[in-house]
Amino acid sequence: MNDIQFRSVKLEDLHRLKNIYTYYIENSTATFHINKISDDEMKKILFSEDNLYESFVIMDGNKIIGYVLLAPYSKREAFRISAEVTIYLDNNVTSKGIGYIALEFIEEVARKKGIRTLLSLICGENYKSVKLFEKAGFYKCAHMKNVGKKFDRILDLLIYEKELL
Template identity: 45%
Template sequence: MKITFEKATLNDLVAIKEIYDYYITKTTATFHTHPISFEELREMIPFYDKKYPSFMVKADEYTAGYCYLAPFKKRQAYNRSAEATVYLKPDFCGKGIGFKTVTFLEETAKKIGFKVLLGTITGTNENSIRLFAKCGFEKCAHFKQVGQKFDEILDVVVYQKILE
């Protein structure tokens, strides 16, 4: 399977929303509890941002998911760090695409000049935890009982990779 990455545009919003709505309604991977509007999605994903790019993940020309780099925090002192986000359609999970996507985001982050890459993950999301660990990220934070979804109290863990 050939994996490629294309710059995400506003034309991709419908596909992105479909993927994200799945994770909102069926999983605890995101802490949104109800589908969000296209406007909220546009605010969340950095379309057309050179420092924080977003991409569609393609597998043999099919849309497999999307990924992006985002500010870790919106204060200037954090400008050396970025947060990596990856969402794949369920049918494309477990096929090595996540590994290639995180690796691609890491290479992109280095070219931009980021020194630290972070992944924020629900504590029960073992697949994402394994993925980031396999990509060389180390656990650096654990926030206990910070969220609740589907009547489940949830932790958040943060994994980081120093890029220099």
């Protein structure tokens, strides 16, 4: 894990990134998707028509181990100074500091694009993500109770925020 690099997502990365995401759909509450998604749905997650938002693969050498992206927080124009951050790593490479490196990278991308505020929506029981975002300087700005249901459990949703001033 010494050679972490980033590059823009390409269409040929779709299946690898979808496989990474599918693991979390089927095995965790890191995403509130319950059913596997189609290639078209994954394309909508990864590719924005607005060049303000961008997705990157996370590489260890020449191996794709995850992705990080900036997405619109809302489609309303006034929110264009904010972006939602999403990170998914291959489940075999978590807890190794890669998520933190990815957050540092995507924050720099956001700053260069003029984005002022980053937001992350995190399941209340996703303690690893909470710890990661807090370590990176994000703070909890919202706690929505009992808003999701997955694996027959009622789930909270947390919103973490970081201002890039």
